[in-house]
Amino acid sequence: MQSDPFTVQRLRGGYAIVWQDAEGKRRRHALSATDRIGAEAEARQRWRLGNRSARTVGDIVEAYLADRRAEGIVTANRQSDAWKAMRDYWAAVSPNLIDKEMARGYAARRRAAPATVRYELSMLSVALRWAKDEKLIDNAPEIWRPSPPERRKRHLSHAEFEKFFAAVKAPHARLYVLLGLYTMARPAALLDLTWDRVNWQKGTIDLNPEGRVQTAKRRADALPLNEEALDALKEAWRARQSEYVIERGGKRIANVKKLFQAASERCGFHVTAYMLRHTGAVWAAEAGAPMTELAQFMGHEDSRTTERHYARFTPGHLRGVASRIQRRAGGQGSIEPWGTVQTG
Structure with a gap:
């Protein structure tokens, strides 16, 4: 924990805040508080407010x-x-x-x-x-920023994924890509995954390590895997050199950005780690996965979040509305010529 850049000391029966200025000279200023706790609180406030015009x-x-x-x-x-x-x-x-x-x-x-x-x-x-x-400065200037970049495609088609996957070369990279697609897990969760949280008997992985507090980005405790993901894990298990599932040469992989940049250059289009999460979700929705189950799989606390992003990909999305829009043979009532009003 970083210590305060000042001290509170006794001065003439009271207290003072003491510090060194930019030239290393000792400075002090008397405080009005008459007890230690009050003096420390006053010193913190004085230091925090300080000279507003001099703050950088x-x-x-x-x-x-x-x-x-x-x-x-x-x-x-x-x-x-x-x-x-x-x-x-x-x-x-x-x-x-x-x-x-x-x-x-x-x-x-x-x-x-x-x-x-x-x-x-x-x-x-x-x-x-x-x-x-916090009253540290009097005014906050407006900051110019570049325009938001155009929204990139969030998911891959099946053909695009196969082309990208063929461009992924290293074994640890191929394992990551498969797990990223089939678990829809966020990058940090997969990079944190250790072998002791793989349940071979049940065919699941625990993405939430002991001691981690669940945040808004929730992680599943027992996420089921399909056969291809399990086979890839078993192959990696036989060649493992560390406790981490995603590793290279016995060292944990801290970041996969370079992995995706290299494979993207080889396949000819841009892919990010998060696109695997969205791709898995879209494919599941297209196959008819219920939104409540997909939400639980992805770690969404509320299925409304899932529906907002992925319901449009489901086979029956809005089909119930479309089926209710029907022509009626012959119509109903009569249509009068222009200018004619039919009265009761």
């Missing part, structure tokens, strides 16, 4: 991330990684100086995908609004 983007984002981590928010790690890429450009900037040209300059310098730049600048915008709400 770096000060604000670091404070924002610390607050997110303290709250146990699961996206804090992703935001911390984003900040590492942003820090050199933004850390010393005053929030008051941020304008559209500065944000555009960051995008040009970053040379990353528009979606990545948009995420990073969105995080910066959220951090600045948080700082305003």
